Amino acid sequence: MTKLCLILGDQLSLSLDALQALDKHSDHIMLAELYTETHYVKHNKLKIALLFSAMRHFAKQLRDEGFHVDYYDFTATKDHHQSFTDVLRAQLSQHSYQQVICTEPGEYRVLNEMKRWQQELAVDVIIKSDNRFYFTLAQMHDWFSERKEPRMEHFYQFARKQTGLLMETGKPIGGRFNFDKENRNAWQSDTPLPPMLKHEQDDITEQVLTLVEQEFTDFPGKLVHFNFAVNREQALAALRHFIKHKLADFGRFQDALADNNNTLFHSLLASYINIGLLLPQEVCEAAIEAYQAQNAPLNAVEGFVRQILGWREYVRGLYWYEGESYKKHNALNAQTPLPNWFWDGKTNMRCMQKAIGHSLDDAYAHHIQRLMIIGNFSLIAGLNVTEVCDWYLAVYIDAFEWVELPNTLGMALYADNGKLASKPYAASANYINKMGNHCSSCRYNPKLVTGVKACPFNALYWDFIQRHQERFAKNPRMALMVKQWQKKSSADQHAITQWAATLIEKLDKA
Ligand code: FAD
């Protein structure tokens, strides 16, 4: 039986189950650079360049392994290859295959397309499970369906027990599953920063950068900032670099905010794991080996493993368990249009300017910038949920819907009414001022609540509590803030809500 295996741009791993089923002598593999995939949101140019370069390198790696690969270049035709369905149809018209094999995609949009192929293209289609995770979707579905309140922390403990990671005779190493309390240091600006790793660019990457510059002129991103691993060797070098230079401090500065640096001790590995250049298992194992060799403390290693074994697997499970309608949630009825400065970073709020600027120019911001700066602002200003989610999906190097949507809609915007988070991640300027040094370079004062000098996070925060006080009074983790609001004099309340309304009205000038 002759088979055709379709590999998507975020499935670039030799360990894919779909590849194991192939006969190198008779079967074919195809990859395609597509108009629809590059345009479903206005992806950052850096992300398109990473995807195209990594896809081209993977095609070469597969050929070196002896596979027959058909690769569809973005510029091979004037009008571009449009969709997966179009290139499959073209491929099926040139060769006779008995079966098309593909791997579970990371989005309902593509899954729905795949499900139509058997009938539309009159060929047997097999969708293989994506084996690049610790847990299958069926296992995740069971876990979610068996619980009333399926929280990440419970899943994480389950995952530790199932995998045995950081476990000793059935108990968590160090006596606790979670060392998060030790991972909340504010940024200390005299801390030496880790060195940056420079990835060499070869001819393939240079050609891709030229292509992206020409074809995606009005997309966000600065290609001169391209410094990504585009193949397995470079991704492994990035993993080694993280373990050697950053892991030991990853824990304590995980939540820190620095005005002059947006990567700190974060790994920068998410895009490589998400597109298949690294496997989550090998990344966690490398961190645990560093702990065993006494090169990194437990709080750092546990914190890092929790992000991958816990959060990453959990959000994937939630995305597929909740179904396509999850995307439509807008529990807090957030409708304010995204300000234009989300697309150029030109805002006077220093923390937002820095976080958005890096997100656009480098396709990267670390977790606390995504959650407690940009996400927090979007939440308290009541920005339109779909617009915010599309923005996150577009700008980040590691953004694919299965992981972006639960993090944005659920964690940052609380738009799923607490399916993911037990409380909204809303905070005033006080938090931002405490965790780092943005405020000292900002034109706004973090201590003031109203008036032109006041940090907009303050009035927007209290106005957010005010707008949703009925809902949050019932939430034990929010009730105190509601009480604090209700204790304010009516004159103060009035001044704050008026000022918040002025801010929302002039959001484009903030
Ligand atoms: P590190 O801080 O070094 O963390 C280590 C690894 O843990 C990451 O590489 C990643 O694989 C994993 N991880 C950490 N947190 C999460 C999480 N909450 N969910 C899933 N995996 C996690 N992550 C994405 O991979 N793609 C996204 O599109 C994405 N969108 C996000 C949107 C919002 C609003 C928020 C709050 C978080 C989002 N995250 C997303 C999660 C997290 O912020 C990124 O994984 C992380 O910032 C990537 O940088 P890093 O590789 O340096 O991560």
Ligand code: DLZ
């Ligand atoms: C993100 C992306 C981009 C920008 N381009 C392509 C592409 O040209 N060809 C491809 O196979 N995949 C691409 N991708 C990744 C897909 O969008 C991704 O596979 C789906 O969103 C499912 O996760």
